[in-house]
Amino acid sequence: MNSCKNCNEPTNGNYCSNCGQPTVLKRIDKHYIFQEIGEILGAKKGLLFTIKKLLISPGKSVRHFLAKDRYRFVKPILFLIVMSLIYTFVNYFSQIKIDEYAFSSPFLNIRVDGVEGVESVFKWMRENFGYSNLLIGLFMAFWVKLLFRKSGYNLFEIFILMCFVSGISIIFLSVGTIIQNITHWHLLQISNLITMIYLVWAVGQFFDKKRVASYAKTLLAYFLGAITFSAFVLSIGFLIDIIMNK
Numbered sequence: 001m002n003s004c005k006n007c008n009e010p011t012n013g014n015y016c017s018n019c020g021q022p023t024v025l026k027r028i029d030k031h032y033i034f035q036e037i038g039e040i041l042g043a044k045k046g047l048l049f050t051i052k053k054l055l056i057s058p059g060k061s062v063r064h065f066l067a068k069d070r071y072r073f074v075k076p077i078l079f080l081i082v083m084s085l086i087y088t089f090v091n092y093f094s095q096i097k098i099d100e101y102a103f104s105s106p107f108l109n110i111r112v113d114g115v116e117g118v119e120s121v122f123k124w125m126r127e128n129f130g131y132s133n134l135l136i137g138l139f140m141a142f143w144v145k146l147l148f149r150k151s152g153y154n155l156f157e158i159f160i161l162m163c164f165v166s167g168i169s170i171i172f173l174s175v176g177t178i179i180q181n182i183t184h185w186h187l188l189q190i191s192n193l194i195t196m197i198y199l200v201w202a203v204g205q206f207f208d209k210k211r212v213a214s215y216a217k218t219l220l221a222y223f224l225g226a227i228t229f230s231a232f233v234l235s236i237g238f239l240i241d242i243i244m245n246k
Helices: 030-040 047-056 058-067 076-092 098-104 116-127 129-147 155-183 188-208 212-244
Strands: none
Touching: 047 058, 047 076, 047 155, 058 155, 058 188, 076 155, 116 212, 129 155, 129 212, 155 188, 188 212
8 A cells, every 4th residue: 555645545446535646647758737727728627618708798797707607717816827938938029019018008108307317217118018907907906996986896806807807908918919020010009908998898898898887987996096007107216216225
């Protein structure tokens, strides 16, 4: 009789009766990697299924995830991480200059001459445009909660909504980056506009797709989130500059 390598429970089968771990762990090789990828892209809990639903009916899909079915969708934070990794991979091989990312987003095109702390922070934001977009989404979640406070959804549920919506937004940015690299057309501004339109449509649909006020509030939340995000980053930049000059 052998002992489980995970919990040391005596076992004589293929799996531990206590923790369920296989008695013999297979060596990690290409088959293991392909299996892991296959599980992410699988039909039941699939990345493609999640993307499809969020593109067709984002508001209804997220409400369904919150209230009824959390099995078939990729978990929202995992979805966000996977999309961020895809964007990082695309951006790594991109030939687009950093300044073009800044130009595509006025909220990252703030410059304060002579203040190195602010310049360094915004430079990092422009170099990590995907993560900057996610941070803007976090600030936007606060304003969405404030403007839709009578909806009954708490801040954490709205955060889940923003995880899904931000993940799809990163797909638009990734596709725009790929097409621009292939065609050399300046598409980042268009990608950024499509991202904003999708975000307003998805969040507005989540609350009430029949009311124009839902989309108007979402658009306001987007701009307020971006403005407060920029103010927050400026504050960090000035603080860094003060510490560096002491």
